[in-house]
Amino acid sequence: MAAGIAANERHLIALDLDGTVLDNEHHGTAGTDWDDQIPERAGNAIRALHAAGHEVVIATGRSVDATLPVVEALRIKPEWVIAANGAVTLHRDALAPRAYRREYVEAFDPxxxxxxxxxxxxxxxxxxxxxxxxxxxxxxxxxxxxxxxxxxxxxxxxxxxxxxxxxxxxxxxxxxxxxxxxxxxxxxxxxxxxxxxxxxxxxxSGVTKASALEVVRSRVGIDRSRVFAAGDGRNDIDMLQWAGRHGDSVAMGQAVADVRAEAGRVTAPVDQDGLFEALRDRFPALLG
The missing domain is CATH 3.30.1240.10 (Hypothetical Protein, Haloacid Dehalogenase-like Hydrolase; Chain: A; domain 2)
Structure with missing residues (x-):
């Protein structure tokens, strides 16, 4: 763990990608130029929180190979990455720090x-x-x-x-x-x-971003009161409800009304630095 925060101050910070970390509504998804799609202050905040020792977890509906390039562009090495809306949970390989293995895979006959x-x-x-x-x-x-x-x-x-x-x-x-x-x-x-x-x-059945995040939270031993989640889509509703029960849940400002209604608070839209503002409000000592 990075120096700077005590074990009982660590948070699990769950972040959706599209529309939350990535401003691809205004920059598009083509070209994989992720640096252009990650608002600068949000990217800096994510890196600062990760470096301080918080458990930053990307939780996305994207497939694995559409997720990892964005993680790379964020210039962080999170221990855990959740893809396919919770059906695939990746764990960083200690022997190959840039590689991830499939730790949990949920499957069904469709x-x-x-x-x-x-x-x-x-x-x-x-x-x-x-x-x-x-x-x-x-x-x-x-x-x-x-x-x-x-x-x-x-x-x-x-x-x-x-x-x-x-x-x-x-x-x-x-x-x-x-x-x-x-x-x-x-x-x-x-x-x-x-x-x-x-x-x-x-x-x-029963597999959501929230179900996968609860498994990760239990594995890393972070209390439910120290979870933060931000998202903007209907596939984030379970995650926002999960985080909001004991911690902090944030809907992006451009989210539709039924998503905003399930969050503890609403921040500005992604193209107006909404994620940075939400993180700064939660972690003012580090980001203020």
Whole structure:
């Protein structure tokens, strides 16, 4: 642990990436020029907190190989990284400090959910992120947050695999229509979150960023009162609720109303230094 804080002052600082650490709403996701997408003061604050000995944990819906380049750009070496909305938890390899191993991987058979969704959303695009790290899809899904190892397959090949995540995108539906359709599906034995666009992320039952963070918190021995979490998406709601029960939870200013409602407080939008302000308010002695 870095010098500067006592063990009983360490915090677990859980940070979403897109829209929280990364201002990619204004800079785009193409080109992987992450330095341009990380607001300078937020990046400096994250590095200062990490160097002081706090447990900084990236918690994102991104795949592993879309997450680690951002961690590298932050110029920190966190012990723990959570990807795929909690389905994959990485632990830094002590023998290779820049490498991470899959410490916990949650997997499920997505067949029942896929068949049910396809019957309701017949024009949707489907994809499965495999527990082993690969990615199968029926039609291209334009995003920089998914694995680079991808293969297009017929819908039937998505059935019966071991998946860490299912992605459903329905560009033919407005978000309101998409939300209504998802609510009527009666999905069971899975956890799911709908994005700001017509995008559905499905994980194994009970698996969220919050469930993965609680495992990490227990492993590192940090009290529940010393957790901080910041996010902006519906897939962050469980994380914000988890942190807010005993610690500090912050929604970014551009988050939709139902996300803001679940946070203990709301900061400025990502493009107005919202993350830096939230961290400074929580850690004024270090960042003030």
């Amino acid at each position: 067949s029942e959910a896929l068949v049910k969704i396809r019957a309701q959303l017949v024009t949707a695009r489907f994809a499965v992120e495999l527990a082993s790290g690969g990615f199968l899809y029926t039609e291209p899904i334009p995003t920089g947050t998914l694995p680079s190892q991808q293969r297009q397959v017929p819908f039937e090949e998505l059935l019966g695999v071991q998946a860490s995540r299912v992605v459903v995108v329905s560009p033919d539906h407005r978000l309101e229509e998409f939300l209504s359709a998802v609510e009527t599906l009666g999905l069971t034995h899975v956890s799911y979150a709908v994005g700001r666009t017509s995008w559905l992320d499905i994980a194994p």
